[in-house]
Amino acid sequence: MKFRIRFATQIVGAFTILAVVFVIVLMVAIGRGQGWFEPRYEYSTELSSASGLNIGMSVDFRGFEVGRVTNITLNEDNNVDVTFNIRERYIHLVTKGSLVELASNPILGGTLVLHRGTRSSEPLEQFSVIPEWNSDIGRAIREVGFVERSQPPDPISTLLAELDPLLNSISEILGSTELILDTLAGTLDGTVTEGPIAETVTQVLSLLATVEARLEQTESLLAGSDDLLVSVNRIADNAAAASDEFRDPAGIVPRLLGASGTLATLFDDDNVLFDEILDIFTSINATLDELNEVARFAGSQTPQFAAIIEEGREAIIVGQDVLTGLRNNPLLRGGIPERIDQPSNVESFREAQF
Amino acid sequence: MADDAGVALNTKDLIVEFENFTPVRGISVKIREGSTVAVMGRSGSGKSTFIKAASGVIPATSGEVRVFGRLLGPLNNRELRRLRKVCGFVFQDAALWQNMSVYRNLALPLEQHYPELSNAERDKKIRRAVERIRFTDDLNLRPASLSAGEAKLVAFVRAILTEPKLLILDEPTTFVDRTGVDRILSMLRQLKDAGTTLVVVSHNATVVSQLADEIIVIDEGELLIHGSTDQVAASDNPVVRDIVSDVLDQAATFDSDILSLLGEIDDEG
Amino acid sequence: MLEAVGERVLRAPKELLYALGFMVEIVRNIPAYFQMQRRGGGGGVLKMQILFTGVNALSIVAVLSLAIGAVIIIQGLSILPQLGQGQLIYTILIAVITRELGPILTAFIVIARSGTAISTELGGMVVDHQIEAYMATGLNPITYLAVPRVLGVVISLVLLNIYFNFFGLVGSFLVTQLVQPLALEEYLFGLYGSVTLRDFVASFAKSIIFGMIIGSVATYQGLSVERAGTEVPIRAIKAVGQGITLTVIANAAITLVSYL
Structure with a gap:
């Protein structure tokens, strides 16, 4: 007890620093895993219904999370504008011809699936609109084969x-x-x-x-x-x-x-x-x-x-x-x-x- | 207030109420700057509560308290601190801070009121004051290991270290041995000569008779009389006479010895 | 009887309001405390409070969280795979250890250890007029006594919560090793796949708020002693009771808000 009181400052310092270090390490690890520090690029798409869709939902490519849905709004045509971001390291998947598809089912939950465009390797500019898989443009792109289906639907x-x-x-x-x-x-x-x-x-x-x-x-x-x-x-x-x-x-x-x-x-x-x-x-x-x-x-x-x-x-x-x-x-x-x-x-x- | 000029402590209809009793029931006094006032009364008459409320140590239930013209109550932290610097208080039971050493007990008020002092200056001040009361124990002791008399001396030093203009003492001499009382008396005399206003609650006839210019007598929470020692001595109120009789006797006996006694003490100081 | 009940009911909101005012007063005095610290005052109360409340409680927190982490893993591993939801174990660990038990169990430990200690110490100081002595010296007892203690409790609680998380998650990993060995990377990957920034924020927010509650209640009860030494243990008991009640209520409220 004497020891503790004499070295109170050092002990309290160590106690605090250890805890802070633990938190920082954990934060960095989690942040890296979840890509907190990575720049993200924003894109949008238009869906006819927001059901099964929610903010924070992941955008997947072959089962990997490549981004997240950031915003959902109802637009003037009564369709749903969906904004989502893509992490920098996956930006090459978003090219001309890329499509997104809402894969939502009651048992496995939902994701927004990204399908890679095969037309070019040049990433799309930020804020571009990526058509939806079943939309008219989506169908057209599929018909000409500019897109590669990234995963068989469940x-x-x-x-x-x-x-x-x-x-x-x-x-x-x-x-x-x-x-x-x-x-x-x-x-x-x-x-x-x-x-x-x-x-x-x-x-x-x-x-x-x-x-x-x-x-x-x-x-x-x-x-x-x-x-x-x-x-x-x-x-x-x-x-x-x-x-x-x-x-x-x-x-x-x-x-x-x-x-x-x-x-x-x-x-x-x-x-x-x-x-x-x-x-x-x-x-x-x-x-x-x-x-x-x-x-x-x-x-x-x-x-x-x-x-x-x-x-x-x-x-x-x-x-x-x-x-x-x-x-x-x-x-x-x-x-x-x-x-x-x-x-x-x-x-x-x-x-x-x- | 214009008539506050030259008044160190001014209370107006001061009432202090606790949950089930009222120790102070409307006391109004004015204490002039530089005067030495003895507050007397029987045990439980409310003297201690009165001076605590009058110095703002405990809150008053109603009434006004002005210390050097400043109204207590609506003061913020900084104003309160400034006020505390000019108003010292010695508690009846010493009330030293048990969780710090004797030295820290003395240093803390200095740090508080004289932050500009360097550590060395502060240390010098403390050592000198301790010497004057002939306190010889280790200053690193905890207050719990002091005797009641020693603790009282330390409390006294703690209060005067900050050189207050108004010093309020609640029974400064109880538990203190004779030589201790003499040292306290001598130091109070010096403070008085330096123009410090002293308010002393005491049963000790020696202290009162040797120091006081004025006497306040409180009974059952009310002010019985406030006047010069002569005025109070001339009072024919039997309660007043009963309370102050000791003091008056002592005053008569000691009158002749006082000068020589004081001279002796001053030499020591 | 009727009158007594009525009086209590009428007094309760008044007391609560007063206690809230006390808490506000403490928060208002935090800057003053740091000013005093800068002037060299304060006398290491904060440091000692962290030592007593935080460091000295570390062992009990460690034991508790290791055991609880282990229990969650054992239960989880025996039930969840039957439902085909083995991955959920991580979500449960985070929800239970980080969001719920971490803040509240450390709060209970601190109430039991330091809540009583603080209220008894301050109560004793009131009884032998030390508080009045502070007043007489111009030291605001809230700034000088209450603030460092409350801050000490808050800081200790946040730190203890971090250690609770550490030991809870490490403990559960060690037990996993005994039951069904798992690579550390896989465990960590699973964990930080399920943790969100929100979990951390909720956990920290809880610790800070609980600390404020525990510290304020303990200092308030301690300073509420009026004159007699016999009041001190009564106030200490009240500090524990009120501390636990308010903490649990605050916990429910925060959990509710964070899931809205």
Whole structure:
């Protein structure tokens, strides 16, 4: 104790200096690891939605953090201006043709992925705008091959990307089916005397081919995936079954047209055909329900899920309206009830960002 | 205030209240510069509390205190320090700072009020003062190892080292042995001659009779009388007479001896 | 009974306000203290306070943080990998040691050791009129006695917190070596991948604020002794109780604010 008091000054000095040294060493180590002392260059991009995006989020290139998102603002066009910086040592990745992509999913969190441009090795000037992967410019750059995809997107993002066109097609089929049934109803009404039924049916058939192709693609993607994707697999199966029904040579469409191209069958078969159509819609509905469940499982962080389901639902509602119309057909029951305002789903759906 | 000229200490309706009792109940006095005033009263009459409040060591509950015309209370740190330089205080129980050596106890007020002194000058001043009271112990001792009388002497030195113009002493001679009392008396006499205003709370008849020009008598927190020793001696208030009788007796007895005694002490100083 | 409760309730905010005023007074007097230091006064109170509060508490802080770091690692390594979140151990270490336990446990240690010591010492000084002697000499007891003690507690607490972090993180590394050997680089890389400047700022801010609270409460309680020696232990107990309560409340408030 005597010793301590006699050398109080020295002891307190040592006590303080050691602590300060520890903090400085730690700060320098962390700072170097996180690039505090490195100059950063600022760039920006425009996204259509800020969901899944937050300030401080990392900008990744092949899994390495090369920068950070510094600011997010809503601009006059109701798009989101994103400002981010890139550390000096990675500045060579930002060249003409570079694109960024928001990879955000509810399980792994989000990053802004940087894709390197292959057009030149000259870094882009600070404050330039780097286009987004799925924007029009982004698509154009991809098509001419000026960009190198820096990392395959994670399975969930891929799945979302594949589900988009699939559901799109389902929605289109439903739309066309509606058209057919509409025409049928009109014919029955006597309001449409020479309906373009044949033309419409051809259209539906070509669409079905697209769906088939999409489904195969999705299935191959999903094959061998982990448990999470099993239910998604089932969705695809259901959708496939539904489309098979449409394609069946003995299925609805030929039967709709009937052997003579008349509508006789519709009334002759004790509602069998009507029930079949109803079944198809029911199964598509079930499919969408399951998709809904997957989405809920994955959490609500990814608005794309919600968007898809919403689009699908709207399509189903249209289909159901048609069925209701059939059921209420003046010859059968009492006419199609007027439904006001049926916005075009496809437009808004296309805008959803993936 | 114009009539404050020449007044060292001025209190007006001074009241000090503690949580459950009121030791000082409205005392107004004026103490002229250069005078020596003895404050007397029975034990527990509130003399100590009065002089502490009058010198701003403890806060007054209400009333005014002016030291050399300056109102205590609204003073900031610097003004307070300047005031403290001219107003010394010796505590009844010495109140030396236990966490520092005797030497530091003496040096600290000097450092505080005479920062311009060099270490050597300060040291010289301390050594000389200590010699005058014949304090022979090691100055590096802690106050806890001093006897009560020695501690009192140190406290006395601590108060006069800064050469205050107003010195307030609370029982400066209790616990101090006879020779010690003599030394304190002689030094007080010198201070008095040098024009220092002295306010002494004391039961010691010798001290009062030999030094005081005026006597203040306090009882139950109130001022009974304030006047010259003669005036107080002439008072027919029985309480006053009771309190000051010792002093008056002593004064009569010692009157003849005083001159010779003082001469003797002065030689020593 | 009713009256007593009412009186207490009415007195509480008044006392709190007074205590806050006291804290403000201390902060206001910090420049005066440094002026005095420059004049050569002060007598090394600050230095001794750091010695007693900081250096002498180092061993207990070291033992405590080594043990806690070890416990976090052991628990973390047995649970987190089951969830496939092994990397989270670093985030947890930082959150627990740096942001939460570091500041608050060192604060508790300092309350127990120095909070009591300061309030008892000052209480004793009041009882034998040493405080009055300071007043009589023109030394403001706040500047001369309270400020260096509060500063000493603040500085000690910040330093102890740093040591707590050091030993906590080193301790957890040593235990990792026993359970599943890990390269130092990997451990450090994991650690400073999860630490942010914000963690440090929050941790330091806490230590500084806790130090202010502990120092102010202890000096306030000590100087609140009025005359009797029996008040001294009562005030010391109050200093501990109030110190702990206010520290915990401040901790919750700061954590809340720093996560907003």
